[in-house]
Amino acid sequence: MIRITVPATSANVGVGYDTLGLALTLFAHFDIEAAEELTISGCPAAYQGPDNLVYSSMCTAWKTWGVAQQGARIHIASEVPFARGLGSSSTCVVAGVLGAAALAGLKLSAAELLRVATLIEGHPDNVAPALLGSLVCSFTGADGTVQSLSYTVHPDLNFVAMIPSYEVKTEDARRVVPQEIALATGVAQIGRAAGMIRGLETGDEALLRAANHDLLHEPYRQALIPEYSAVRDICQQTNMATLWISGSGPSLLAVSRNKLVAQGCASAVRDTFPAFAVHVLGCDTKGARVETIDGVHVGSECAGAANSTTI
Structure with a gap:
């Protein structure tokens, strides 16, 4: 079983409409393990089916990478309030992408993880800081590729x-x-x-x-x-x-x-x-992280993986 921790985010940051996003020290935790059937707990019953955003994101990621879909046991323990503007959906998307990679035994770059998370979410302003931590500016280049730039936030704020x-x-x-x-x-x-x-x-x-x-x-x-x-x-x-x-x-x-x-x-x-x-x-500087339940680290934190991440 793995535990994925994803920070809440604040998109726009006032004047950065649809471009800036900030990771915060409020977290959603997802315990995920492989299983023959799908079982989801820790969220309302209406979200415990295959259309749950964590699991549907896992399925999309597997399909994108050419990996066969499988069942999973997922437990959600989130401090991030639903539908309040703090990136609750992005925590689920990022957890799903990271969970899919972990269960498939894939070691992927932050750029690839962010590419798939952005495909699922539709825009990077929340998933980028959720994955990378800190302050992130995202924009689409002239060639259509999305770029995400990370900045260090002053620790006293x-x-x-x-x-x-x-x-x-x-x-x-x-x-x-x-x-x-x-x-x-x-x-x-x-x-x-x-x-x-x-x-x-x-x-x-x-x-x-x-x-x-x-x-x-x-x-x-x-x-x-x-x-x-x-x-x-x-x-x-x-x-x-x-x-x-x-x-x-x-x-x-x-x-x-x-x-x-x-x-x-x-x-x-x-x-x-x-x-x-x-x-x-505070500002979360680590971004999403993956570890086993007993605390043995099995995945790298995405923070700092790229000051300029091209997707």
């Missing part, structure tokens, strides 16, 4: 994840975003995205605050999160550096270099919104 009890459907969050923008808007966004990356690398709170003014999606998605304005006010009052919508929402992520400031913000949000789940997190 704290991320306060504020998670409402309701869902925002991805299709609704996509629907409210304009499909066309002015040239000046695009130019401004490019500069701010570069500033956000640099701010996360250096831990420069002033730069993070200046860079994180999104023009593409957050002004429109805020309306889908009724508590957004109140949470933003709390973050400003407690001196957090900045705040963004995680993925398509409704989770929100605030940043501070000061651990006490981050804890104070988390406490204030809990007091104001008792239904929220609130966590003070």
